[in-house]
Amino acid sequence: MDLRAVALIVVSAAVLAACRPDHSVAPREGAAATVADSRPVVAAAAAAPAPAGDIEFRFVVDLDQTPSPRDPELRGGREAVSAEWPASLYATFAAHGATAACTAALVGPSVLLTAAHCAPAGGTVTFTFDGDANPYVATCTRHPAFTQDPSADFALCAVTPAFAAPAGFLFETVDTSEMTGLLNRTVILSTFGCVSTIAVSAPFDGKYRIGFTTIDGTSQSPAHTHDDEFYAPREQNNLFTSTDPAKANLCPGDTAGPVFVRTAPGDDLRARAIAGVTSRVFRDAAGTGYGASLISATGGPSFREWAGQWARQAGVAACGIAGSLTTCRN
DSSP, X not given: OOTTSEEEEEESOOOBOBSOGGGBOOOOTTTHHHHHTTOOOEEEBOOBOOOSSOEEEEXXXXXXXXXXXXXXXXXXXXXXXXXXXXTEEXXXXXXXTEEEEEEEEEEETTEEEEOGGGSOSSSEEEEEETTOSSOEEEEEEEOTTTTTOTTXXXXXXXXXXXXXXXXXXXBOOBOOSOGGGGTTOXXXXXXXXXXXXXXXGOOEEXXXXXXXEEEEEETTOSSOSSOGGGSTTTOOSEEEEOOOTTSOOOOTTOOSOEEEEXXXXXXXXXXXXXEEEEEEEEEETTSSBEEEEEEEETTSTTHHHHHHHHHHHHTOOBTTTBSOOSSBOO
């Protein structure tokens, strides 16, 4: 079977972030106090309205990307080699004159992981694979705390029948170890969307990218470098990335992609595990640029227990979450 001929159809509405500067909320009242204690005056990007129509997902390998090492790195990321990310999927759609994107990852034959804001509020998800007579159907469940805690930005989708993966296919593994262990570590963002750090110049070039950054803080950090609302007890699962302009970060439109951590020394990206899901991004007070990203950590308090319980109730195995599979990426 050819991995490049895969499509995933979401027959419903999703809530996604588009590449438009006016989709960010204004700094909350009282932001002046933030200036006094030297913290940046920023607010998390808001989600765009749901698209009017179906969303078609495809596997990243369908892009057939083989970038040159000299290709420019925009927003701190680089074009990915498609074949290295066989379990990743992406979708794009038009929203308010801009392009929005959603990303997901297969973490088992019967499980798809994405962000809650990318999961349909109702309806079904289907995807077809070249050579299979019938589509696969996925039913997505958002984390129940998402409406109260935006950092619980997780959705798990049960796929039926189980995806018949071709020989050599590896599902991504989810790392649920304590998220505070990621402090000062390098993570790999995977995204499909905007590539500019300047809000008014946020293009969408239709490429799947990866980028390297470091984790500077979590929801549990005693020192708050962002507004208090992004920390416990209000938000429990945030990882905050570095604002170093030389490192990768998001802009609205490329959220929901898995965030990876290396599982072995060296530069080999094949040794990786999912440590979170890209959720939101900060913008500056003037609304002209973007800064640090917010990642919903799979090692946060909201995901671990919920994901395991969901998998057991659904009767499915998922790499790093529940059950035992021989086709998990190590």
